[in-house]
Amino acid sequence: MVDVAATSAPQAWLRARSRLLSQLPAAIALLPAAAAVVFVYIGALAWTVRLSFSSSKMLPVFDFVGLNQYQRLFGTERFVVSTWHILVFGILYIAGSLIIGFLLAVFIDQRVRLEGVFRTIFLYPYAMSFIVTGLVWQWFLNPELGLQKTVRDLGFPSFSFDWIVDQDKVVFTLVIAAIWQSAGLVMAILLAGLRGVDAELWKATRIDAIPTWRVYVSIILPILTPMLATVSILLAVAVAKLYDLVVAMTKGGPGLSSEVPAKFIMDNFFERSNVGLGAAAATILLISVASILAPWIYAEHIRPQRVRK
Amino acid sequence: MSAVAVPQGPRPRSLSIGRLSVYGFLIVVALCFLVPLWVMIATSFKTMDEIRLGHVLAWPASFTIEPWLKAWSSACTGLACDGVKIGFWNSVRILIPSVIASIAIGSLTGYAMTFYRVRGARTLFVILLLGAFIPYQVFLYPLVRMFSSIGLYDSLTGIVVVHVVFGLPLMTLLFRNYYGALPIELFNAARVDGAGFLAILRHVILPMSSPILIVATILQVTGIWNDFILGLTFAGRSNRPMTVLLNNIVNSTQGEAAYNVDMAATIITALVPLAVYFFSGRWFVRGIAAGAVKG
Amino acid sequence: MSAVSVRDVGVRIGAVSIFENFSLEIKEGEFVVLLGPSGCGKSTLLNAIAGLLDVAEGQIWIGGKNVTWAEPRDRGVGMVFQSYSLYPRMSVEENLSFGLRIAKTPKAEIAARVAKAARMLQLEPLLRRKPAELSGGQRQRVAIGRALVRNCPVFLFDEPLSNLDAQLRNELRVEIKKLHQELGNTMIYVTHDQVEALTLADRIAVMKGGVVQQYASPYDIHRHPANLFVAGFIGSPAMNMIEGSLVPNGPGWRLDHAGGSIDMSRYAFAAPPAGGPAIVGVRPENIAIGVAPAERSGAQGRVTIVEPMGGETILWTSFAGKPMTIRVDGESPVRLGDEISFHFDVARASAFDAQTGRRL
Incomplete structure (x- = not known):
């Protein structure tokens, strides 16, 4: 017994050492990623959360004022309306992008001629910056010189489309511009899904005499569900990140009528010297994103693994 | 003649209502999608006098390239009147090192995570992935503080580092998925032959990586060129990228806006990603399918 | 009334001609196997009979009717595919009944037909399951059941056993043979496996390059091959x-x-x-x-x-x-x-x- 222990201990040590040596280059290669995770994805995130419990104004201070900043946050009209705007925007934008993207994918899937041309047209806005999108739509929707004026000159003097300067409707113009940019993305992803459907499945539906629209609704749509869920998550994350488009298109106006949380955070951090308040808003944003992601991660990654076991 | 044709050969084809409505729908939507591009181009070639008439959809009657020249070299942001050209070159200076560095580090990370079992690598990967979903706003302020304390704030190096850090999740995911699909026997064979970490990467893995390198380049070039918030926050006055400059030109105008110049500047800014898009064709679609995480 | 007749048919896919002037007569109640190496046009022929593919020339008759221009649903054919092609998110029962529900068949009738098919194919304990929870053999039985409930005089099989492992293939082969003996309807079965062809068929059409090399009983095909190709293709070794x-x-x-x-x-x-x-x-x-x-x-x-x-x-x-x-x-x-x-x-x-x- 003693002998065995005596010989096996150095052997184990040697094995561990050679294993370590063979993994060493890989470990070194992972250092940049590790640094990014430690300093940014964990460090900066924790720092922001910490600041949300402090009274920091222009510079960060590390006192502890409990939930004061959060209390203040939910008493701040700018933040409350921002939250409301982002909810309205989010629902309309996600629903609109999914519906238009799905329809485009289905229609393109009908073996149309010039398929490549159509796809290129529907997807090109996605290649551009939100800043470009915002500026174009800001100009196009300009009530004095843009679309409204043109339609009026065409002989519809009572035509009115001044949403971009209308406090109650400006959010809808953001929705339009954002759908214009993202519908092609949804189309491209769903089209890939449609093309992945087994050709024999389509043959089976023809033998069974199922009408085409019914095939899409009852058979294809359920097949695409996981894909739709993933796309919805992508769009939802884009909603939480919504900043550039607003800055370029409406600057949050008129008044506060198109303010959004991401912009509220940026303004408080870098312009209004309200670091504590900005950090609290950022933390709320983080919690919202996490609560959107959690069920999806569970459904897509954790549950399937359990089922497999 | 009342004889009905005996069914024989192919079914007689007719352009059905269904078929027509498919094309009708696609064409109408396509036109709607093209309108903003059309407006942008048309406006950029009009004179201000013509723009004041308000025919936003009309092709320019008196065609002029004056707005383009102005947009490039003399449009004003506040007091400085240098056009978007400075921004253009700033963006190029940011773009090149950021794309190279982020792809290099991303592929290295993906390679190490796929073929080696370093303890903690999996945790690292999961955190990176989650990080891709979190809005930048959550990290930005502390990052600014960190960068100013080590002198990276307001510098080209600073903005490049930021792009690499925030590009890392997508790049790692891309390369890890790609390498994960390669046959592991390739790696094992090279290892049995005695090749080390870098030798395997250089002689076995990289030569097989061209498709994913193209996809990664497309994603990073468009992504970094289109970035606004990181450039705004980290690049500082002297390195402001084109998107930031463009927004300043358009949205900080005093008095009547020069819409033709604005639109010309906007097109110039969109030109690089649009060119990448049109020339890369299916690669772009492959990219968004692979990296749909970007959001 | 369910003989199948292919008369002078030509099929082209794009500019490529798969076959020209192709004719084949299948008697009512007959089990015919189209046998040949891949690319011989056997699946194309089956798709043309089903109406999933337009013919360029000629006519197709099923049950005494010219169905050349008819939609698949109007031809009285049921079809079973290699990849099962079950509707993935529907239970076995829904898979079996979906076509009937679309056709607005009375509920009682649907229930009766589904029950009968389930009994014949031993699917009763599986009716609530989803396709993903079934084995390959079970899936293919459901696919056969889906053709069964439609009460079609003609059954088409497109390599139905090719995705199964050897053991299941043998089991299901026997079941298909039994099914034919019970139902007595016309069956056309495409395969590249000579064992399936020899065991199942009343007559085998050995095909190569879009041409029937020999159309005869399994015994004759084996005993009196019409040419060198048939002689070499049939028999192992x-x-x-x-x-x-x-x-x-x-x-x-x-x-x-x-x-x-x-x-x-x-x-x-x-x-x-x-x-x-x-x-x-x-x-x-x-x-x-x-x-x-x-x-x-x-x-x-x-x-x-x-x-x-x-x-x-x-x-x-x-x-x-x-x-x-x-x-x-x-x-x-x-x-x-x-x-x-x-x-x-x-x-x-x-x-x-x-x-x-x-x-x-």
Whole structure:
């Protein structure tokens, strides 16, 4: 017994050492990623959360004022309306992008001629910056010189489309511009899904005499569900990140009528010297994103693994 | 003649209502999608006098390239009147090192995570992935503080580092998925032959990586060129990228806006990603399918 | 009233012609197998019969009606595919009933038909399951059930067993045969597997390059192959081919080959031969070991390979300078390296014209 222990201990040590040596280059290669995770994805995130419990104004201070900043946050009209705007925007934008993207994918899937041309047209806005999108739509929707004026000159003097300067409707113009940019993305992803459907499945539906629209609704749509869920998550994350488009298109106006949380955070951090308040808003944003992601991660990654076991 | 044709050969084809409505729908939507591009181009070639008439959809009657020249070299942001050209070159200076560095580090990370079992690598990967979903706003302020304390704030190096850090999740995911699909026997064979970490990467893995390198380049070039918030926050006055400059030109105008110049500047800014898009064709679609995480 | 008739059909996919002037008659209640290597056009033909593919020329008749222009649903065909093609998010029961529900069949009728199909295919315990929770064999049974509930006079099978492992393939093959005996409807079955073809078919159409090489009963296909292709395609191990030249021999003929000659007087020629280059094919199972009796052709050889297959053993030796396989009983005492004598009966061989490949 003693002998065995005596010989096996150095052997184990040697094995561990050679294993370590063979993994060493890989470990070194992972250092940049590790640094990014430690300093940014964990460090900066924790720092922001910490600041949300402090009274920091222009510079960060590390006192502890409990939930004061959060209390203040939910008493701040700018933040409350921002939250409301982002909810309205989010629902309309996600629903609109999914519906238009799905329809485009289905229609393109009908073996149309010039398929490549159509796809290129529907997807090109996605290649551009939100800043470009915002500026174009800001100009196009300009009530004095843009679309409204043109339609009026065409002989519809009572035509009115001044949403971009209308406090109650400006959010809808953001929705339009954002759908214009993202519908092609949804189309491209769903089209890939449609093309992945087994050709024999389509043959089976023809033998069974199922009408085409019914095939899409009852058979294809359920097949695409996981894909739709993933796309919805992508769009939802884009909603939480919504900043550039607003800055370029409406600057949050008129008044506060198109303010959004991401912009509220940026303004408080870098312009209004309200670091504590900005950090609290950022933390709320983080919690919202996490609560959107959690069920999806569970459904897509954790549950399937359990089922497999 | 009342004889009905005996069914024989192919079914007689007719352009059905269904078929027509498919094309009708696609064409109408396509036109709607093209309108903003059309407006942008048309406006950029009009004179201000013509723009004041308000025919936003009309092709320019008196065609002029004056707005383009102005947009490039003399449009004003506040007091400085240098056009978007400075921004253009700033963006190029940011773009090149950021794309190279982020792809290099991303592929290295993906390679190490796929073929080696370093303890903690999996945790690292999961955190990176989650990080891709979190809005930048959550990290930005502390990052600014960190960068100013080590002198990276307001510098080209600073903005490049930021792009690499925030590009890392997508790049790692891309390369890890790609390498994960390669046959592991390739790696094992090279290892049995005695090749080390870098030798395997250089002689076995990289030569097989061209498709994913193209996809990664497309994603990073468009992504970094289109970035606004990181450039705004980290690049500082002297390195402001084109998107930031463009927004300043358009949205900080005093008095009547020069819409033709604005639109010309906007097109110039969109030109690089649009060119990448049109020339890369299916690669772009492959990219968004692979990296749909970007959001 | 459910005979299937393919008349002078041409099918093109793009600019490529798959077949021209193709005709095939299938009797009511017959089980016909379309057999051939991949790319021979057998699946294309099946799709054309189902109406999933337009024909460029000719007509297709099912049950006495010209259905050339009819939609698949109006042709009275049920079809089973290689990849099962079940509707993935629906339960077995919903899969079986979906087509009937769309067709607004009365509920009671649907229930009765589903119950009957489920009973015939032993699907009763699986009705609530989703396709993902079924084995390959179970999935294919559901797919067959989906064709069954439609009460179609004609069943089309497109390589239904190719995705299954050997064991399940055998089980399901027997079930399909039973199904045909019970239902008695017309079945057209596409496969590249000769065992399936030989066991299932009333008649086999062996196809190659869009042309039917032979259309006959499994016995005839095996015993009297119409040409060299059919002879080589059917049978495992493949038929032994002896190349030589037919020369007159008294009142009859003999085949002169590299190692001697074979007396062909006991062979029943289809027509009086003209002589010249010919090939005589002998199946491994028709070769016996031992000294040749008077009327048989015999030879000696050394055993170079022994392949035991359980119940039987394949021996490799050589004849006329070419390898020759002999199928013997598994208990055979022959060992590797043994010198053996073997012989065969020319009456059970097949002779072919070496130029045209046609049976003589």
